[in-house]
Each structure stands twice: as C-alpha cells, then as structure tokens.
Amino acid sequence: MGMGSRALVLLVTALLSATVQAGYVWVPSAPPQEIDAKLARLQTDAAAHKSAVAAGKRAAFFCSNCHGESGVSALDNIPNLAGQNAIFLLNQIDKFGDGRRNDDFMSGLVKVLKPEERFNIAVFYASQQVPPTPAQNSAQAAAGGKHFSRACVGCHGAKGHGSREIARLAGQRAGYLVTALTNFRLGKGSHADPRMTSVAKKLSVAEIAALAAYLGTLP
Ligand code: HEC
Ligand code: HEC
Known part of the structure; x- marks a missing residue:
C-alpha cells in the first residue's frame, strides 16, 4: 500500500468512526444454530453460494485496502483472510464489533456492517485461496x-x-x-x-x- 492509499485509509477510517460515534447501533449476528443452518444451505445450493460470495465481495470493497482484493493481505502485519474458516471470520468480526476484541482500525470499521453483510463477507473470504510463501530460511x-x-x-x-x-x-x-x-x-x-x-x-x-x-x- 503506497502512502497515498494509506492516507486515504486513515481518512476513511476517521470518517467511519465519526459515523459510529454519531449513533450507529450494533446489531448482533443471528444465534450460532441459525448461522450454521445458513452455511449448510449454501453448501448444497451453488447458486446461493455464488450470490453470497458476490455480495460479500461488494460489501468488503473497503476491507481490500488492507486485506487485499481477495483477502490475501498487502502488508506483512495485516492478516490474510483468504481461506480462513467462515465461522471463525464471522466470530472475529462480531468480537471487533461488540468490543470483545479491539484494534484501532478494525473496531470502528466493522461497526457499520449489517449482520447480512458480515455473513456474506465471511463467506466471500472463506471461498478465496491463500498462496503459500516459500521459506526464506x-x-x-x-x-x-x-x-x-x-x-x-x-x-x-x-x-x-x-x-x-x-x-x-x-x-x-x-x-x-x-x-x-x-x-x-x-x-x-x-x-x-x-x-x-x-x-x-x-x-x-x-x-x-x-x-x-x-x-x-x-x-
Ligand atoms: C486500515 C487497515 C484495515 C482495514 C481497512 C480492515 N482491516 Fe481487518 N484487520 C486489520 C488489522 C491490523 C488486523 C489485526 C488486528 C489484530 O491483530 O487484532 C485486522 C484483523 C481482521 C480480522 C481478524 C483476522 C484474524 O485472523 O484474527 C478480521 C476477520 C478482519 N480484520 C476483517 C476485516 C473486514 C471485514 C474489513 C472491512 C470491513 C476489514 N477487516 C478492514 C486492518 C484492517
Ligand atoms: C488448546 C488449543 C490451542 C493450542 C494448543 C494452540 N492454539 Fe492457537 N489458538 C487457539 C484458539 C482457541 C485461538 C483463537 C482465539 C480467538 O478466538 O481469537 C487461537 C489463535 C491463534 C492465533 C491467532 C490467529 C488469528 O488469525 O487470529 C495464532 C497465531 C495461533 N493461535 C498460533 C498458535 C501456535 C503457533 C500454536 C502452537 C505453539 C498454537 N496456536 C496452539 C487455540 C490453541
């Protein structure tokens, strides 16, 4: 990420946290059994899976500044999300959103996502491939x-x-x-x-x- 895009990320992050402070109310995700049932349905319905992935990619447009277009991170200190388990991703997003996990960038950003967007984002990143890096030593x-x-x-x-x-x-x-x-x-x-x-x-x-x-x- 060049300096220009880093400055942009900081600016948008500031704007988003202002939005959050202006009163966005965090809506919790559905209970685990409902999420499991939704994920199970996607596994047997290729068309529904495809549209969740597409919706997730759209909702994640801003995330790509740091986590990369397909969840393969552009920076060494920012985690890859590609290939990560969908439930794990959704749980972590929810933890940032409700304050169980904190990070200067992440905590403000995810607060503006609706439950359906968080679910689709998790499905999108889980469906992406992460390339291994050859060992330097x-x-x-x-x-x-x-x-x-x-x-x-x-x-x-x-x-x-x-x-x-x-x-x-x-x-x-x-x-x-x-x-x-x-x-x-x-x-x-x-x-x-x-x-x-x-x-x-x-x-x-x-x-x-x-x-x-x-x-x-x-x-
Ligand atoms: C400004 C850079 C930045 C942006 C933009 C960003 N992230 Fe992150 N993300 C981070 C950093 C840094 C961490 C690591 C935080 C930590 O160590 O707790 C992280 C961690 C995560 C994790 C936890 C991964 C793990 O392996 O534990 C998830 C999930 C995640 N981000 C999702 C998102 C989503 C979804 C978006 C878009 C709404 C997003 N991020 C946008 C920087 C960013
Ligand atoms: C007893 C079970 C257990 C063992 C053994 C264990 N882990 Fe974990 N690890 C966890 C759990 C649970 C989490 C997720 C915590 C959370 O929900 O954020 C985790 C998270 C992590 C994370 C953060 C990943 C991310 O993307 O957020 C890293 C890195 C990690 N473990 C590395 C290791 C390594 C390396 C070892 C061996 C030295 C190890 N773990 C052994 C249970 C374990």
Whole structure:
C-alpha cells in the first residue's frame, strides 16, 4: 500500500468512526444454530453460494485496502483472510464489533456492517485461496515445523487449517503471526484467549520466529 492509499485509509477510517460515534447501533449476528443452518444451505445450493460470495465481495470493497482484493493481505502485519474458516471470520468480526476484541482500525470499521453483510463477507473470504510463501530460511522453517507438531496441531490441525472456532494458520503472513504470538505470550491485548496464552507463554522469541516462518509455507 503506497502512502497515498494509506492516507486515504486513515481518512476513511476517521470518517467511519465519526459515523459510529454519531449513533450507529450494533446489531448482533443471528444465534450460532441459525448461522450454521445458513452455511449448510449454501453448501448444497451453488447458486446461493455464488450470490453470497458476490455480495460479500461488494460489501468488503473497503476491507481490500488492507486485506487485499481477495483477502490475501498487502502488508506483512495485516492478516490474510483468504481461506480462513467462515465461522471463525464471522466470530472475529462480531468480537471487533461488540468490543470483545479491539484494534484501532478494525473496531470502528466493522461497526457499520449489517449482520447480512458480515455473513456474506465471511463467506466471500472463506471461498478465496491463500498462496503459500516459500521459506526464506529453510532450516528455520523446519525448526518451526517441529514446534508446530509438538505444541499446536492438537487445536489448529495437522495442516494448520483450523476449525470453526480456531484460526487457520496455514499461509498466514509472518509479521502478523509474530505480533499475535508475542501478544499471546505476554497476555497482552483483547485477543488474549486463555487457551492460546497458556501455550504461547512457553514459547521463546526464536521459536515464535521459526513458527511464523514455517506456517507461511503451508498450503
Ligand atoms: C486500515 C487497515 C484495515 C482495514 C481497512 C480492515 N482491516 Fe481487518 N484487520 C486489520 C488489522 C491490523 C488486523 C489485526 C488486528 C489484530 O491483530 O487484532 C485486522 C484483523 C481482521 C480480522 C481478524 C483476522 C484474524 O485472523 O484474527 C478480521 C476477520 C478482519 N480484520 C476483517 C476485516 C473486514 C471485514 C474489513 C472491512 C470491513 C476489514 N477487516 C478492514 C486492518 C484492517
Ligand atoms: C488448546 C488449543 C490451542 C493450542 C494448543 C494452540 N492454539 Fe492457537 N489458538 C487457539 C484458539 C482457541 C485461538 C483463537 C482465539 C480467538 O478466538 O481469537 C487461537 C489463535 C491463534 C492465533 C491467532 C490467529 C488469528 O488469525 O487470529 C495464532 C497465531 C495461533 N493461535 C498460533 C498458535 C501456535 C503457533 C500454536 C502452537 C505453539 C498454537 N496456536 C496452539 C487455540 C490453541
């Protein structure tokens, strides 16, 4: 992202948070069973899936400034959303919206999205592909693979694809992973889920770097 578009993002972010402060009321998403039923319907109805993806892409036009056109992020400290589990994405958007998770940019932005837009955005990003990044240092990535098998596969899965409640890590940007793991390790920030912080507390700085190098290479 060039300086011009970064300035634009900051400007629009400021305008959107002004809108939010001007009284936009957060509408919670439907209960989990209803969301599950909606997602299950999309799996058996290709035309409905296609139109949800198209609506999600339209609703996500502004998100692409940071997360990339198809959810493959343009910046190392901003997470890829492509290929992430739909429920995980929707849950995280809802957490930013109702204040359970906080980020200077994200928290204001998602507040203006209606429940249907949030659902469609999650379906859109989940349907996109994330390309793996070749390792720059293969010894470091191999060491990361060992830590991953030892400490992470139980929750994030052998291939790092996650599940409905747990993030996909495969192909994720290294800079974002290092920041997230460091914050978990220090128990810092609103994203500090106790299931994650207890694991991350035991990681060294070198192990975090190795894990990030390895996870980026996973398809
Ligand atoms: C100004 C840049 C910016 C814009 C625009 C932006 N995001 Fe984000 N997004 C971020 C950053 C930075 C994070 C990481 C925040 C953190 O670490 O808690 C993030 C995190 C997320 C996450 C959590 C991902 C994860 O793996 O935990 C989701 C979901 C998300 N954004 C969705 C969106 C949606 C939907 C939009 C559009 C409405 C959007 N973002 C627009 C910067 C942005
Ligand atoms: C006991 C289960 C568990 C184990 C083991 C575990 N995690 Fe997690 N992890 C979670 C949960 C749950 C979340 C999602 C928290 C949330 O809802 O934001 C998470 C989130 C993350 C995130 C943030 C992803 C994102 O996009 O928001 C990263 C990075 C991560 N884990 C890396 C790891 C690594 C690396 C290991 C091994 C060293 C590991 N995790 C082991 C449960 C686990």
